[in-house]
Amino acid sequence: MNNRRKFLNRSLLGLATMSFSKSFAAPKVKKKPIVISTWDSGIPVNEAAMEVLKNTNGRALDAVEKGANNIEDTINCCVGLGGNPDREGRVTLDASIMDDKMNCGGVAFMENIKHPISVARKVMEDTPHVLLVGDGARQFAIEKGFVAEPDVLSKDAQKAYDNWLKKSEYKPVKNIELQQNKAFQKGSGPFAPQMLENGDFNHDTMALLALDNSGNLSGACTTSGMGFKMRGRVGDSPIIGAGLYVDNEVGACTSSGQGEEVVRIAGSHLVVEFMRQGKSPEMACKMAIERLVKINPKKAKEEFQVGFIALNKYGEYGAFAINPGFVFSVTTAPGNGKVIKAKSYFN
Numbered sequence: 517m518n519n520r521r522k523f524l525n526r527s528l529l530g531l532a533t534m535s536f537s538k539s540f541a542a543p544k545v546k547k548k549p550i551v552i553s554t555w556d557s558g559i560p561v562n563e564a565a566m567e568v569l570k571n572t573n574g575r576a577l578d579a580v581e582k583g584a585n586n587i588e589d590t591i592n593c594c595v596g597l598g599g600n601p602d603r604e605g606r607v608t609l610d611a612s613i614m615d616d617k618m619n620c621g622g623v624a625f626m627e628n629i630k631h632p633i634s635v636a637r638k639v640m641e642d643t644p645h646v647l648l649v650g651d652g653a654r655q656f657a658i659e660k661g662f663v664a665e666p667d668v669l670s671k672d673a674q675k676a677y678d679n680w681l682k683k684s685e686y687k688p689v690k691n692i693e694l695q696q697n698k699a700f701q702k703g704s705g706p707f708a709p710q711m712l713e714n715g716d717f718n719h720d721t722m723a724l725l726a727l728d729n730s731g732n733l734s735g736a737c738t739t740s741g742m743g744f745k746m747r748g749r750v751g752d753s754p755i756i757g758a759g760l761y762v763d764n765e766v767g768a769c770t771s772s773g774q775g776e777e778v779v780r781i782a783g784s785h786l787v788v789e790f791m792r793q794g795k796s797p798e799m800a801c802k803m804a805i806e807r808l809v810k811i812n813p814k815k816a817k818e819e820f821q822v823g824f825i826a827l828n829k830y831g832e833y834g835a836f837a838i839n840p841g842f843v844f845s846v847t848t849a850p851g852n853g854k855v856i857k858a859k860s861y862f863n
């Protein structure tokens with residue numbers, strides 16, 4: 517009797533699983549290649565990724581690495597060595613990467629290395645580990661041929677830091693719509709230097725997801741994290757399942773915003789699981805945001821921002837944020853990148 521019940525339970529479970537995968541596997545046209553990324557600063561990033569994806573054999577994994585490298589080479593508040601420092605004046609970088617075969621790698625709290633995403637890829641491909649941090653990560657990078665750059669803040673970061681020192685209080689500044697629009701009007705995106713001086717923005721991550729011509733997904737996430745954070749603080753970006761997750765059978769998700777909140781709900785993994793249940797990428801992102809807001813609606817509304825972007829196996833994409841102001845970039849062919857405003861829980 518007991519065995520029969522177990523058997524029936526198992527069969528029912530099997531049926532439920534079948535209907536889930538069936539609802540996800542409804543026949544749809546694949547839109548590929550495609551790359552999506554966080555923020556309007558994602559347009560040149562997508563373009564760099566598309567250089568790889570436009571080739572028949574271009575791999576999504578190479579594309580997301582190239583895209584991330586592109587922004588790591590530029591100066592902005594929130595990615596790479598030009599980003600805002602921690603409260604002791606040191607820039608520390610977090611990054612992660614994940615491919616279509618569940619391989620993943622990351623670095624966290626790493627200093628002096630220009631391309632953290634490429635070090636994350638080396639962790640994934642050349643070590644038995646998934647995450648290296650601090651001096652260990654830097655040492656590994658140098659062993660792999662990366663150059664240790666000097667400890668110098670970019671001009672913008674130095675100004676922002678000097679400004680921050682006046683009060684020295686740790687307070688994430690959420691990028692609300694007004695500020696975003698100001699940046700749009702100036703045509704320079706949220707990383708405009710004048711914004712840095714004013715301290716209007718002190719965080720944002722470059723995170724991107726790609727689907728290649730072979731139908732494979734990959735993702736990458738790179739950041740200098742929250743500006744003026746405590747020394748040693750690590751956000752969601754290098755944590756697989758929080759800041760980034762890729763399941764090649766279903767879809768991929770990545771995030772930007774207050775990392776602590778994303779970690780709390782294992783955000784990117786949660787979004788992928790919602791997509792596995794048949795939800796559209798936008799709906800999946802929305803459901804994860806609802807989960808997050810529920811923890812403390814007042815705080816979520818007033819104190820921080822989180823935005824998810826997601827891409828499924830069919831090339832369908834979507835995003836959702838807690839507060840207005842989150843935008844993302846979508847590119848399906850060289851030169852056709854567009855910026856889309858994400859919907860948000862609060863208006």
Ligand code: ASP
Nearest residue numbers: 719720721741751773775
């Ligand atoms: N998620 C990043 C962190 O918490 C920052 C951001 O994307 O705004 O470090």
